[in-house]
Amino acid sequence: MSGESRLYTFSQETKDKLRKFRLSTSRAKDPQAVIYLIDKTTMEIKQTDTEVYKSMTELSDELPDNSPRYVLLSYPLTMASGRLSVPYVMINYLPPTCSQEMRMLYAGAKELLRNQSEVSRIIEIDSADDLEEIEERLKGEE
Amino acid sequence: MAAPEVHHLFHAPISDHSFSDDRSTLAVARDNNVELYHRSGKTFNLQDELRGHDKLVTGVDIAPQSGRIVTCSQDRNAYVWEPSESGEWKPTLVLLRINRAATCVRWCPGETKFAVGSGARIIAVCYFEQENDWWVSKHLKKPLRSTVTSVAWHPNSVLLAAGSTDGHARVFSSFIKGTDERPEASPWGERLPFNTVCGEYLNPTAGWVHDVAFAPSGNALAFCSHDSNVTIVYPSGPEQPPQAVISISTQQLPFTSLLWSSETELICAGYDCSVYRLMGDANGWQITGSLEKDNGRPGLEQREESALNMFRSMDLRGRASSADDTKLKTVHQNSINTARIYQESGGNVQKVSTGGVDGRVVVWTL
Numbered sequence: 156m157s158g159e160s161r162l163y164t165f166s167q168e169t170k171d172k173l174r175k176f177r178l179s180t181s182r183a184k185d186p187q188a189v190i191y192l193i194d195k196t197t198m199e200i201k202q203t204d205t206e207v208y209k210s211m212t213e214l215s216d217e218l219p220d221n222s223p224r225y226v227l228l229s230y231p232l233t234m235a236s237g238r239l240s241v242p243y244v245m246i247n248y249l250p251p252t253c254s255q256e257m258r259m260l261y262a263g264a265k266e267l268l269r270n271q272s273e274v275s276r277i278i279e280i281d282s283a284d285d286l287e288e289i290e291e292r293l294k295g296e297e
Numbered sequence: 298m299a300a301p302e303v304h305h306l307f308h309a310p311i312s313d314h315s316f317s318d319d320r321s322t323l324a325v326a327r328d329n330n331v332e333l334y335h336r337s338g339k340t341f342n343l344q345d346e347l348r349g350h351d352k353l354v355t356g357v358d359i360a361p362q363s364g365r366i367v368t369c370s371q372d373r374n375a376y377v378w379e380p381s382e383s384g385e386w387k388p389t390l391v392l393l394r395i396n397r398a399a400t401c402v403r404w405c406p407g408e409t410k411f412a413v414g415s416g417a418r419i420i421a422v423c424y425f426e427q428e429n430d431w432w433v434s435k436h437l438k439k440p441l442r443s444t445v446t447s448v449a450w451h452p453n454s455v456l457l458a459a460g461s462t463d464g465h466a467r468v469f470s471s472f473i474k475g476t477d478e479r480p481e482a483s484p485w486g487e488r489l490p491f492n493t494v495c496g497e498y499l500n501p502t503a504g505w506v507h508d509v510a511f512a513p514s515g516n517a518l519a520f521c522s523h524d525s526n527v528t529i530v531y532p533s534g535p536e537q538p539p540q541a542v543i544s545i546s547t548q549q550l551p552f553t554s555l556l557w558s559s560e561t562e563l564i565c566a567g568y569d570c571s572v573y574r575l576m577g578d579a580n581g582w583q584i585t586g587s588l589e590k591d592n593g594r595p596g597l598e599q600r601e602e603s604a605l606n607m608f609r610s611m612d613l614r615g616r617a618s619s620a621d622d623t624k625l626k627t628v629h630q631n632s633i634n635t636a637r638i639y640q641e642s643g644g645n646v647q648k649v650s651t652g653g654v655d656g657r658v659v660v661w662t663l
Contacts, residue, residue: 221426221433251394254431 163264164199165271172202173227173272180229181241188214191225191268193260200225200264215283221252223261225268230293242293245274249281300590301628302660304341306334312354313401313635314652318361320639323658326354331368341658349376349388356402358411367391367411369399375413375423377432391432393421401447407454409476414445420459422471437469437492447508451515453480456495458518460506466520466528468495484516486535495535500528501544507553507567512560513644517579519563521552527565531579541579549573549584554636558646558663564588566633566651570625572661588649588661589627631655 180187188208193200203224208214218224226246233239247265249258269277278292306325314325323334323341330348334341350370359366366386369375373395376388393399397416404411410424413434420437443463450457457471470489472480485495496518500506504524511518519529526546533540552567563575563582572588607617624630631654639660640648652658 221431222429252433252435254429256431257429 162198163193163267164197166199166201169199169201170271176207176227176229177243177273180243183229183241184231185209186211186228186230188226188228190214190217191227192222193264195260200268211286211289215286218248218283218286219250221250223250223253223257224248225261225265227272227274228289230290232290232294234294243274244293245269245272245277246286246289247277247279248283249279251281299662301588301662302339303628304334304658304660305656306332306341306658307656309656310631310654311634311652311656311658313357314650314658315357315359315366315637316639316650317359317364322359324357324359324366325652325658326357326368329354329370331357331366345384345386347376347378347386347388350374352398355398355400356413358402358404360404360408363408365404365408367402367404369393369402369413371398373398373415375399375402375411375421377411389432391423391434393423393434394436395419395421397444400445403448403450405450405454405457406452407477410454410471410473412448412450412457412459412471414448414459416444418443418445420445420448420457420469420471422457422473424473424476435471435473435491437471439492440494440497441467446506449509449511451483451485451511452513453483453515455480455489456483456485456511456515458509458511458520460509460520460522462505464503464506464522465497465499466506466509466518466530467497468518469493470495484532484534496530496532496539498528498530498539498542500524500526502526504551507551508555510556510563512557514560517560519555519557521555521565521567523551525549525551527552527555527563527575527582529563529577529582543577543579543582545575545582545584547573547584553632553634554651556636556638556646556649558638558641558649559644564636564646564649564663566636568632569627570629570632570653571627572633572636572649572651574663588663628659629653629655629657 190203229243231241312326321336325332333345335344352371354370356369366378375391378386395415395417399413399415401414413421418441421434423432423434426433445461447460455472457469460466470493500522502524504522506522509520517531521527528544530542531540550568552565555565558564566572574585576585633651633653636651639650650660
């Protein structure tokens with residue numbers, strides 16, 4: 156485990172952003188998502204852009220076709236029982252066309268990002284279209 | 298008609314062959330490897346061997362400008378071989394993500410992509426992604442229903458024709474955002490996202506389609522099938538029935554490979570072990586003859602038939618004539634697998650090269 160923390164780095168700014176995002180989303184009324192990538196040269200895990208995505212279609216347009224990405228998603232749900240819940244999950248987006256090198260890179264940092272961002276669980280998807288059904292998956296697993 | 302140049306390389310079938318741009322290097326698929334021959338004077342000598350595949354190599358293509366070689370094999374893989382300064386070839390594995398053998402491979406005219414046909418009812422169109430430093434393959438699936446036997450590119454590097462064992466020849470668009478530029482409007486179609494089917498043609502008897510080829514202008518498509526038919530399609534416009542679909546049935550054995558030598562002439566070769574010419578246009582086509590010289594194999598001599606020789610041969614061979622009929626009269630001694638353009642200028646092809654099951658590569662002058 157310590158091997159990974161030596162390889163991948165988090166800047167202090169990213170850690171603060173993660174904490175702020177987690178705290179702010181539990182009270183939000185609509186879905187909030189941010190995309191994270193690993194910089195190949197510096198091995199740093201950071202946010203791709205400063206945008207917070209509110210809709211799943213916008214998010215799926217932003218995801219690249221052939222590279223993996225991490226998405227931190229907070230999705231307010233009304234359960235069948237009437238209960239209100241806002242699960243905070245990490246999505247590991249791994250398209251089948253990406254290279255082995257990229258797969259290993261993102262697999263190694265998965266647990267590190269999970270611990271740093273304190274999400275409840277990780278969901279694996281392999282195509283941007285799977286984001287449309289994310290609501291059902293979240294509801295089903297609660 | 299000048300005599301054909303015969304290169305008898307070895308005694309094994311050649312499933313595919315390709316010449317480099319200056320025609321000084323010949324890549325030949327032999328079993329699990331690809332052999333590179335270099336021309337010195339009138340002959341080709343073995344220079345290098347590309348080892349990497351585990352099963353029979355079914356397709357080889359050399360890109361004219363960059364000199365890269367792409368090979369595909371029954372082991373479901375394709376390799377791109379890059380020449381290095383030291384003369385060594387560096388292979389890069391391309392993950393095609395197919396679960397059956399690859400049958401054919403061709404570079405597009407722009408050399409940024411190549412298409413691999415396979416037995417998995419999929420055509421894998423592969424392009425190099427700069428940011429990941431990796432060849433990515435995108436699949437053309439619908440509506441292929443059986444093995445893809447051959448692929449051919451349109452001059453605009455976006456339209457791709459494929460012949461398949463389900464009896465159809467189809468034209469697909471393989472437009473990749475970021476690698477291709479928007480093609481100009483053509484009779485095949487205008488706005489063409491990836492996997493659009495621009496045309497689907499069935500030959501009259503639904504026989505397996507062996508080879509497809511676009512005309513040099515791209516405005517016609519020819520395909521040959523296992524029922525000895527050659528069909529030529531002239532499209533009129535997108536979503537409209539074609540201007541003309543001409544199907545000629547020949548009395549020869551089926552053709553396995555064809556190419557356009559000009560807008561009005563086709564060169565076909567196949568199981569008959571020889572090369573034929575067809576001429577025509579949108580009004581009609583006919584077969585005009587073979588490229589073989591009339592007396593067949595050069596060097597076939599006539600022996601004097603005296604009574605003594607006749608009885609001697611009956612004793613030795615069990616038949617009256619002493620004519621050597623253990624060899625075919627054609628130059629190739631077994632069926633021809635591939636025919637490729639060898640020399641062309643101004644839109645007309647002057648020389649054609651063929652490779653066959655007998656291990657010969659022959660260059661014909663038209």
